[in-house]
Amino acid sequence: MKSPVTPTTLDSLYLCLDDAIEHSNDFISTKQKRIADARDRSRNKNALNRFNAWYDMFEEYRSLNNDSAQACIDRCIELARELSRDDLLNTCLMRKTHQYAEAGDYEEGLYTISKVRRQQLSADQWETYYNVMHHLYGEIAAYSHDNDHKYHTFHIADMYRDSLLAIADTTSTVYIRQRQIMLNSAHDYKSALTYSDRWMTQVQADTPGYAEMAYFRSESYRGLKDSTQQKYWLCLSALSDLRSSIMNQASLWSLARMLGQEGDLDRSYHYVDYSWRCAEQFNGNLRSWQVSRVMTVINDQYKNHIQQANSRLRLLTIGIGMLALVLLGMFIYVNRKKRQLTMTRNELREANDELESLNTQLKQNNGKLNDTNAQLSEANGQLKNMNEQLRQAIVHLNDSNLVKEEYIGKFLSICSEYIDKLDAYRLKVNRKLKAQQYNDVLRMTSSEQLREDELEELYQNFDSLFLRLFPTFIDEFNNLLRPEERISLSDHRGLNTDLRIFALIRLGISESSKIAEFLRYSPNSIYAYRARIKNKASGNRDEFEQRVKEIGIAIR
Numbered sequence: 001m002k003s004p005v006t007p008t009t010l011d012s013l014y015l016c017l018d019d020a021i022e023h024s025n026d027f028i029s030t031k032q033k034r035i036a037d038a039r040d041r042s043r044n045k046n047a048l049n050r051f052n053a054w055y056d057m058f059e060e061y062r063s064l065n066n067d068s069a070q071a072c073i074d075r076c077i078e079l080a081r082e083l084s085r086d087d088l089l090n091t092c093l094m095r096k097t098h099q100y101a102e103a104g105d106y107e108e109g110l111y112t113i114s115k116v117r118r119q120q121l122s123a124d125q126w127e128t129y130y131n132v133m134h135h136l137y138g139e140i141a142a143y144s145h146d147n148d149h150k151y152h153t154f155h156i157a158d159m160y161r162d163s164l165l166a167i168a169d170t171t172s173t174v175y176i177r178q179r180q181i182m183l184n185s186a187h188d189y190k191s192a193l194t195y196s197d198r199w200m201t202q203v204q205a206d207t208p209g210y211a212e213m214a215y216f217r218s219e220s221y222r223g224l225k226d227s228t229q230q231k232y233w234l235c236l237s238a239l240s241d242l243r244s245s246i247m248n249q250a251s252l253w254s255l256a257r258m259l260g261q262e263g264d265l266d267r268s269y270h271y272v273d274y275s276w277r278c279a280e281q282f283n284g285n286l287r288s289w290q291v292s293r294v295m296t297v298i299n300d301q302y303k304n305h306i307q308q309a310n311s312r313l314r315l316l317t318i319g320i321g322m323l324a325l326v327l328l329g330m331f332i333y334v335n336r337k338k339r340q341l342t343m344t345r346n347e348l349r350e351a352n353d354e355l356e357s358l359n360t361q362l363k364q365n366n367g368k369l370n371d372t373n374a375q376l377s378e379a380n381g382q383l384k385n386m387n388e389q390l391r392q393a394i395v396h397l398n399d400s401n402l403v404k405e406e407y408i409g410k411f412l413s414i415c416s417e418y419i420d421k422l423d424a425y426r427l428k429v430n431r432k433l434k435a436q437q438y439n440d441v442l443r444m445t446s447s448e449q450l451r452e453d454e455l456e457e458l459y460q461n462f463d464s465l466f467l468r469l470f471p472t473f474i475d476e477f478n479n480l481l482r483p484e485e486r487i488s489l490s491d492h493r494g495l496n497t498d499l500r501i502f503a504l505i506r507l508g509i510s511e512s513s514k515i516a517e518f519l520r521y522s523p524n525s526i527y528a529y530r531a532r533i534k535n536k537a538s539g540n541r542d543e544f545e546q547r548v549k550e551i552g553i554a555i556r
Contacts, residue, residue, distance in 0.1 A: 013235035020242040021274050031245040035060045051079040063246040066103045066283045073099065086120045094132045101136045102248055109136050130164035131174060173202050180216055189223040196220060211240035215251050231258060247282035463494040466503050470552040477502060480547055485536035501529050502548050
């Protein structure tokens with residue numbers, strides 16, 4: 001069964017072809033050594049031995065160099081006449097005719113074959129004669145430009161082929177070869193492949209016979225529109241031609257033409273260039289004409305490809321230039337924005353300085369109300385302590401610029417709100433003092449409701465800001481506890497006391513005294529809270545607070 005042909009198989013064959021082309025001189029050197037050996041034998045005193053040596057040289061030259069092959073066969077004809085051997089003379093004339101047909105010298109071939117003494121031909125020579133005549137007239141017809149002449153010569157060629165098939169052994173290579181060619185011409189390609197299978201068993205790889213079989217097998221696949229198989233067998237045919245040092249070849253430039261039509265111009269040009277050098281070495285008119293036509297087409301395709309590539313290159317260059325201009329504009333724009341940002345930061349710093357100056361002035365003004373607003377001053381001091389605690393928490397949040405910016409912004413907002421509240425409270429007290437409503441002032445300053453309200457608002461602000469910065473804190477904190485000890489909140493917008501204590505620890509406030517001061521508990525109570533929660537930890541309780549400090553780091 002025929003193994004499947006894949007693109008990988010073709011790629012491997014292309015590599016083999018490239019290697020064979022690179023080492024083609026080594027194959028030719030081997031042939032040259034055989035020619036040199038035959039030349040040495042041609043100096044033998046025996047005329048028949050000299051004939052055999054010159055005939056061997058002709059066999060080597062016939063696919064290597066047409067002129068040398070003609071010279072060798074002419075010397076064989078002279079020796080055959082000298083030996084008075086009509087059988088050898090007829091063989092040489094038929095071989096010379098076949099060589100003329102290969103080179104495209106049809107008039108010379110017709111003249112030479114006319115010298116054959118047909119009445120003296122043996123049975124085997126009649127088979128050769130019909131084969132040569134079929135080949136000669138077939139070549140004449142194939143390259144004839146006159147339709148009537150083409151039809152007439154094809155008819156003559158078919159008659160000689162029929163005569164050949166009538167006397168040839170049906171198992172011989174000659175018979176099988178003609179049958180496949182005839183079936184290809186009749187477009188019965190599947191039947192032609194059955195003869196090709198038989199032909200394949202009679203030839204060895206890397207021989208001229210195998211190259212010829214592979215070429216006609218590719219022609220069958222061409223008729224079946226199977227381009228993959230066609231290229232596969234053209235590769236094998238060309239590879240056998242190269243390894244046999246055959247310069248009069250058709251497979252490689254046929255493969256080059258297919259590859260050029262498929263767009264593989266580099267490989268196509270490489271193969272047709274080598275085919276052209278082979279045609280020049282063979283020095284036959286027909287092959288040079290055939291290869292030149294293919295080379296012209298491939299050259300035109302290659303030029304078009306280069307022009308298209310140049311056009312794409314120009315467009316790409318223009319695009320890169322435009323992109324460079326855009327990048328330059330963006331660079332200028334970014335630098336300008338950086339300068340604007342620097343100016344804005346400087347202005348913000350100046351505004352902060354002015355705000356601190358205003359705060360100082362406000363403190364001086366508040367000092368004037370100390371006699372009548374002692375409790376207010378005490379509440380204000382407590383608020384300052386809590387703000388200080390918030391500032392300390394912000395200082396410890398070094399793991400994220402986002403945390404710093406959020407807390408600083410919130411701190412400034414709270415300060416501004418407290419300034420507004422204090423100023424409103426001052427105005428209210430001032431009005432009542434001016435109106436001598438001392439009892440109202442006393443009631444206002446005696447109540448602790450203001451402090452409780454402000455503390456509640458402070459904790460709400462703290463919870464809201466903390467959960468915005470650490471949205472997964474509650475879930476991650478619960479993951480550190482045993483499942484049965486996890487905290488469930490009815491109000492998901494805030495924290496309870498346990499969570500608030502460890503939220504402060506997450507912000508870097510670890511001392512129980514500072515936490516107690518912020519949450520309005522005693523240090524012992526805070527310590528008891530911390531110990532109780534750590535006893536609920538799912539892991540090592542000594543590492544619990546460190547793990548709390550790491551909550552949210554991976555997210556940011």
